[in-house]
Amino acid sequence: MTTNKKVKPAQPGGFNDYGPAAMIARGRMIDTIRRVYELYGFQPLDTPCVEFSEVLLGDGGETEKEIFRLTGPEEDKELALRFDLTVALSRYVAANTDLLMPFKRYQVGNVFRGEKPQAGRFRQFLQVDADVVGAKTGLADAEIIAVTAAAMAGLGIERFVVRINDRKIHDGLAAAVGIDARGPLTRGEMVNELLRVLDKLEKIGRPGVRAELMKKPEYEADRALHLSAEQVALVERFLDIAGDNGEKLARAEALVRGETGAAGIAELREILADLRALGWDERVEVDLTVARGLEYYTGPVLETRLLDLPEIGSVASGGRYDEMIGRFHANAIPAVGTSIGLDRLFDALQRLQLVTTVESEVDALIIVFDAKYTATYLDYLRRLRAAGISAEIYLGSDSGFKAQMRYGLRKGVKHLVICGEDEIAQGGVQVKNLATRNQEFVPAERLLAYLRQPAVSA
Amino acid sequence: MTTNKKVKPAQPGGFNDYGPAAMIARGRMIDTIRRVYELYGFQPLDTPCVEFSEVLLGDGGETEKEIFRLTGPEEDKELALRFDLTVALSRYVAANTDLLMPFKRYQVGNVFRGEKPQAGRFRQFLQVDADVVGAKTGLADAEIIAVTAAAMAGLGIERFVVRINDRKIHDGLAAAVGIDARGPLTRGEMVNELLRVLDKLEKIGRPGVRAELMKKPEYEADRALHLSAEQVALVERFLDIAGDNGEKLARAEALVRGETGAAGIAELREILADLRALGWDERVEVDLTVARGLEYYTGPVLETRLLDLPEIGSVASGGRYDEMIGRFHANAIPAVGTSIGLDRLFDALQRLQLVTTVESEVDALIIVFDAKYTATYLDYLRRLRAAGISAEIYLGSDSGFKAQMRYGLRKGVKHLVICGEDEIAQGGVQVKNLATRNQEFVPAERLLAYLRQPAVSA
Numbered sequence A, B: 001m002t003t004n005k006k007v008k009p010a011q012p013g014g015f016n017d018y019g020p021a022a023m024i025a026r027g028r029m030i031d032t033i034r035r036v037y038e039l040y041g042f043q044p045l046d047t048p049c050v051e052f053s054e055v056l057l058g059d060g061g062e063t064e065k066e067i068f069r070l071t072g073p074e075e076d077k078e079l080a081l082r083f084d085l086t087v088a089l090s091r092y093v094a095a096n097t098d099l100l101m102p103f104k105r106y107q108v109g110n111v112f113r114g115e116k117p118q119a120g121r122f123r124q125f126l127q128v129d130a131d132v133v134g135a136k137t138g139l140a141d142a143e144i145i146a147v148t149a150a151a152m153a154g155l156g157i158e159r160f161v162v163r164i165n166d167r168k169i170h171d172g173l174a175a176a177v178g179i180d181a182r183g184p185l186t187r188g189e190m191v192n193e194l195l196r197v198l199d200k201l202e203k204i205g206r207p208g209v210r211a212e213l214m215k216k217p218e219y220e221a222d223r224a225l226h227l228s229a230e231q232v233a234l235v236e237r238f239l240d241i242a243g244d245n246g247e248k249l250a251r252a253e254a255l256v257r258g259e260t261g262a263a264g265i266a267e268l269r270e271i272l273a274d275l276r277a278l279g280w281d282e283r284v285e286v287d288l289t290v291a292r293g294l295e296y297y298t299g300p301v302l303e304t305r306l307l308d309l310p311e312i313g314s315v316a317s318g319g320r321y322d323e324m325i326g327r328f329h330a331n332a333i334p335a336v337g338t339s340i341g342l343d344r345l346f347d348a349l350q351r352l353q354l355v356t357t358v359e360s361e362v363d364a365l366i367i368v369f370d371a372k373y374t375a376t377y378l379d380y381l382r383r384l385r386a387a388g389i390s391a392e393i394y395l396g397s398d399s400g401f402k403a404q405m406r407y408g409l410r411k412g413v414k415h416l417v418i419c420g421e422d423e424i425a426q427g428g429v430q431v432k433n434l435a436t437r438n439q440e441f442v443p444a445e446r447l448l449a450y451l452r453q454p455a456v457s458a
Helices: A020-039 A086-095 A139-154 A167-177 A187-199 A201-214 A229-239 A245-255 A258-278 A342-351 A371-386 A401-411 A421-426 A444-452 B020-039 B086-095 B139-154 B167-177 B187-199 B201-214 B229-239 B245-255 B258-278 B342-351 B371-386 B401-411 B421-426 B444-452
Strands: A050-052 A069-071 A079-081 A103-112 A124-133 A160-166 A284-286 A300-306 A316-320 A335-341 A364-366 A391-393 A415-418 A428-433 A439-443 B050-052 B069-071 B079-081 B103-112 B124-133 B160-166 B284-286 B300-306 B316-320 B335-341 B364-366 B391-393 B415-418 B428-433 B439-443
Touching: A020 A103, A020 A124, A020 A139, A020 A342, A050 A086, A086 A103, A086 A124, A086 A335, A124 A139, A124 A342, A139 A160, A139 A258, A139 A300, A139 A316, A139 A335, A139 B371, A139 B391, A160 A167, A160 A258, A167 A187, A167 A229, A167 A245, A167 A258, A187 A201, A187 A229, A201 A229, A229 A245, A245 A258, A245 A284, A258 A284, A258 A300, A258 B371, A335 A342, A364 A371, A364 A401, A371 A391, A371 A444, A371 B139, A371 B258, A391 B139, A401 A415, A421 A428, A421 A439, A428 A444, A439 A444, B020 B103, B020 B124, B020 B139, B020 B342, B050 B086, B086 B103, B086 B124, B086 B335, B124 B139, B124 B342, B139 B160, B139 B258, B139 B300, B139 B316, B139 B335, B160 B167, B160 B258, B167 B187, B167 B229, B167 B245, B167 B258, B187 B201, B187 B229, B201 B229, B229 B245, B245 B258, B245 B284, B258 B284, B258 B300, B335 B342, B364 B371, B364 B401, B371 B391, B371 B444, B401 B415, B421 B428, B421 B439, B428 B444, B439 B444
Parallel strands: A160 A284, A364 A391, A364 A415, B160 B284, B364 B391, B364 B415
Antiparallel strands: A050 A079, A069 A079, A069 B069, A103 A124, A124 A335, A160 A300, A300 A316, A316 A335, A415 A428, A428 A439, B050 B079, B069 B079, B103 B124, B124 B335, B160 B300, B300 B316, B316 B335, B415 B428, B428 B439
């Protein structure tokens, strides 16, 4: 602290501060989602932000490039920041072999993406996840979809839809199209390429998808699908499927091939029946174009759109990942989960004016009208707080009443408590309601009851 | 996910998972502290886990070695994980020049210490801080001490003490002892060395302190104090000061020298008067041995001890740091704060049996007695949740009643809801209270009211 050279108080791009107004609104959102998750029987879990790199990384791929690695005192193995909460959950489940199954956990946690610094791109953001580990497809997936819808409804969002699909149906489409292993590439890799292209539909549109599906491979291990016009037409017939949920599934059933595809149709039918009984079927729409980029999904997938802000993409998404825990564990353990992206959702709700922001929730500010009465002021302060009324005394050095009132107004304090010689003589205080600008004398013995009244707006 | 090589589901030392029982207890603690901070008029703030290294690091020293640096995609400047919440607060204040002052913020956040991996040492831990920025010594310090005591009391801790002292009194001691600049070392550096030695009193005892105070420097820039026996005797007279708070300050006043020391005595006297009016004076003890290691403190300092676990050290500490924001900002901005170490406190409260842990707070588990009634079960589930009763349906694949009951017992569910052919015919369900083991038939229309009753323990 002895240097005089100033350090620039700058932040790296994508790492954001949240000031009081944002934090109060975000805190309410998180509390709401947590309450919904708990209502559905999920238990809280916390895992650290830091894991061994080898735990986080699969077989390379996208995440490999997007990870923040740590250097600190000597380690046997490299450490890194988590990029989602799911991989750590899988690690936790594999490490805790006596865990009660099915394990329904929720987690609120920051995740980190080592992307190139770029405006508007979060490199740290908050996820609020719920997962069911150790339960097969069907009821567990319905519960995950239901809890996602319930969280959205709980946040006061009326116009949203949870779109669902099943990776197995896409496998059945691939079978119908005739996608197969090619050169060094497995059939699975080629099917994943089909998913990757379909996942870009919204971004690149139908002509873009068509071009990508027909693209020729440039080298042996290039996954480009190189479909014929006929094959592309089949994919497009699939993408054109319309109707209500039942009609879509019937039409998809007529088009896909193979056992896996048929299993996918059956899974979604069962899930839809469960969602009907759970009361959430009207919020859920089968959408055969939903693919979800992440390679770890193996069955049903979901994503949630705000109908008034479709352009921001999914605000809550997830799906079934039956093979991930098998990376760590001898036995395959099925799992399904949902993840609410709090930062994106918070931005969206602000744009839709569905969040009310306040700077604070302080009920009373005690004005330092005359410093010689400080003990009296502090005694009032003590009594207010003991009664559960949030209160503070002005701590600044500007002794003027106007400056102190300006502080109270900017902070969003509800009442000013003002007390000078006259008020002390009369055994009470002046209370100024900053919403109504009404001011009146309140005897000391009535002060607590007076401040407990809901503030009346002007 | 195509590899068969298993990754070991291990965690780096000092990075801990918290399972449901711990998380529910920790969540209650955090909520309690937040409520107290809000009662005192503090507003929430969040800053990211990642900052530019140059923001976090001062003039080197201890923190330099203990920092986790990040490597990710290209950056102009190195990034690192924060090691406390205070430096980031200072950066935030300096960057937001239109901030309402005094700024009273609280923050709940993980901090990271790049220590050598070692059993029992946290490398990620949660801090719950409150700070007042932009207010001078006196009332603001009293508020910070009061809010620390109020948080402890709010957590149900009865036997604690907040020890307070003032760095300026130690400066007055240094003046009395005759500590001064030496060679390339400034007086400030030599006084900091005195503080560093006094801070080790509990660890190394009186003989250890004596030895360290008398140690000869081995090279020119070695801060070793090399005090004479006479000087050491003066320090020991200071450390021997006893009595109530007023007596200690009077005795210290007689011993210290210089304006700074006198100012420190006056500051503590004012703070104690304010704490008396705020009702917290009986929890606060002047302790002239409290030094706090961190070099950034400039005035009053505090630390909080649990009287039944003195050996664990301070569970909440802080102080005034009037020069830190000046690292970033042209104007010096005074600041004072407190930091509750949640992980250490949670461990302590567990040892003192002051936390009750439960695995979940689920009111009802619906048993899948016969899968053909699933729609009925889900309808009950929907109605329970709509009434705010936390409920789940058994999602596992073991269809036996015993396995499902075992799940409910281990998860700490309060009631089982059991429904087969007979119950459906009678228009209701069997409800088994898992605490009392009592089971009775409840008609459907009475179920919500029945489950809302508080569970009676056996």
